[in-house]
Amino acid sequence: MANLLCYSRNRATSVEQIDEATLSSTCRLQDSLNDAEVTLCIRLPELEIVDAKGTFTRFSRNACRDIESALVTVVGVRIGAGMKKIIRGLLGEATDCMEVAVLVEECCHAVILAFTKDMLTLVPEELALEKDFFTNMVKENIRLYNSCAAFAPGSPIVEGIDPP
Numbered sequence: 001m002a003n004l005l006c007y008s009r010n011r012a013t014s015v016e017q018i019d020e021a022t023l024s025s026t027c028r029l030q031d032s033l034n035d036a037e038v039t040l041c042i043r044l045p046e047l048e049i050v051d052a053k054g055t056f057t058r059f060s061r062n063a064c065r066d067i068e069s070a071l072v073t074v075v076g077v078r079i080g081a082g083m084k085k086i087i088r089g090l091l092g093e094a095t096d097c098m099e100v101a102v103l104v105e106e107c108c109h110a111v112i113l114a115f116t117k118d119m120l121t122l123v124p125e126e127l128a129l130e131k132d133f134f135t136n137m138v139k140e141n142i143r144l145y146n147s148c149a150a151f152a153p154g155s156p157i158v159e160g161i162d163p164p
Contacts, residue, residue: 007032013110020044023114025107029099033060038071038103042111047079054100063096070094071104079108081143109147116144135161 009031016024023042029035038054052071056064073090077083084105091101134157138144142161144151151158 011106013106015110015114022050023111025110027103027106027110029103034058034064034099036064036067036099036103038067038100038107040074040104040107040111042079047111049074049077049079051075052104054103056097056099059097061097064099067095067097067100070097070100074104079111083108109143112143113147116141116147135159 009029011027011029013025013027016026018024018041021044023044024039025042026037026039028037034056035058036054036056038052040049041051042048043050052074054067054071056067059065070091073094074087077086077090087104087108088098088101091104092098134150138151138158138161145158145161146152
């Protein structure tokens with residue numbers, strides 16, 4: 001790895017409703033070594049990945065040069081329990097660029113959080129300030145743990161919850 005005097009990293013993920021049966025999730029990563037973007041097209045209600053595209057326009061390792069062919073392997077995967085292991089297994093066989101697996105996982109987590117956000121808007125106002133309500137929500141769906149700043153380790157909401 002190059003000797004860097006300065007390193008910065010920005011990662012942003014967004015989810016967009018394309019139509020009644022389709023979501024698009026995009027994760028963009030820019031740091032001092034990499035510039036990459038992955039977009040997944042997800043069919044509702046199964047949460048099945050029906051298309052995956054991505055590019056690395058700047059990369060630190062040659063393994064990340066051509067990820068389009070590797071991304072095809074995740075088509076057909078359903079977002080849900082066990083997806084992280086499935087994605088890492090499929091992409092691990094297709095490419096040595098593990099950064100692409102992280103970007104695909106981020107896209108999937110963003111879809112889960114998009115549905116969680118909708119559920120949070122339905123929380124009655126009298127429960128909105130009660131920490132126990134959100135703590136129980138994370139306990140019931142452990143995938144929410146460390147998925148955003150509110151559910152990050154050290155947050156009072158996840159205090160006392162053992163990480164997976």
